[in-house]
Amino acid sequence: MAAQASAEDAKLDGWVPSLDHATFVDWNRVYEPSEDTFLLLDALFADRAALRASRAIVEIGPGSGVVATYLAKLTRNSVLAVDINEAACALTMRTAEANGARVDVMRGDLCGALRSYSVDALVFNPPYVPTDDEEVGGAGIEASWAGGRNGRRVLDRLLPHVARVLAPAGRFYVVCVAENDPASIVSYLRARGLTGETVLRRRARNEALSVLRFVRAAPS
Ligand SMILES: C[S@@+](CC[C@H](N)C(=O)[O-])C[C@H]1O[C@@H](n2cnc3c(N)ncnc32)[C@H](O)[C@@H]1O
Numbered sequence: 747m748a749a750q751a752s753a754e755d756a757k758l759d760g761w762v763p764s765l766d767h768a769t770f771v772d773w774n775r776v777y778e779p780s781e782d783t784f785l786l787l788d789a790l791f792a793d794r795a796a797l798r799a800s801r802a803i804v805e806i807g808p809g810s811g812v813v814a815t816y817l818a819k820l821t822r823n824s825v826l827a828v829d830i831n832e833a834a835c836a837l838t839m840r841t842a843e844a845n846g847a848r849v850d851v852m853r854g855d856l857c858g859a860l861r862s863y864s865v866d867a868l869v870f871n872p873p874y875v876p877t878d879d880e881e882v883g884g885a886g887i888e889a890s891w892a893g894g895r896n897g898r899r900v901l902d903r904l905l906p907h908v909a910r911v912l913a914p915a916g917r918f919y920v921v922c923v924a925e926n927d928p929a930s931i932v933s934y935l936r937a938r939g940l941t942g943e944t945v946l947r948r949r950a951r952n953e954a955l956s957v958l959r960f961v962r963a964a965p966s
Pocket residue numbers: 777778779780782783786806807808809810811812813828829830831834854855856871872873874886889890891900
């Protein structure tokens with residue numbers, strides 16, 4: 747049984763869901779997976795044991811759907827994916843179908859629709875690129891990258907809700923770059939009862955990427 751499980755894991759290590767169904771029309775409307783996406787997949791693979799205990803798994807901003815699809819395959823569970831971009835929602839559905847993954851897709855803004863203490867694993871690769879604030883707030887492909895001041899405008903709207911939606915043993919994974927000031931994300935959520943750490947970092951071209959993981963702090 748253990749040997750079988752590790753053969754399955756070996757298949758998922760470094761695997762990226764197929765996007766053969768996507769066309770150039772999709773890539774004009776939806777974020778094409780890049781180094782940040784792959785770093786997130788690697789961080790999730792490393793945490794597969796804990797993630798497999800998760801029942802309610804939510805990805806905010808699935809874009810092409812590769813992360814939500816990967817999570818569904820990794821955990822053998824269903825995943826709820828919520829994106830503001832309609833074309834991203836449609837592509838996420840197609841990616842899940844093409845790869846035989848159970849992903850429910852909802853068009854929406856961040857996690858406003860989620861019940862308190864309901865999410866075991868929350869994942870977000872946000873639009874993190876520092877831009878003018880005027881570029882933030884759209885629902886097209888610019889919502890993939892436009893992060894406004896310090897690249898934090900969208901993430902900063904999610905952060906106040908994270909401690910509310912996470913279940914008692916819930917986890918939150920978020921991608922960021924150095925310009926987002928990861929230390930201040932950690933201290934913001936620490937003040938709300940979550941402990942955070944960098945689980946993976948990588949330099950890709952001009953980006954110093956990292957994945958932060960948060961869990962509820964143990965009561966002292
Ligand atoms: C950097 S892309 C990440 C896409 C994919 N998860 C990946 O890693 O390749 C950010 C995604 O977040 C979505 N997004 C941006 N603002 C959002 C919001 N307020 N609510 C939900 N999704 C949002 C974008 O449409 C985009 O699909």
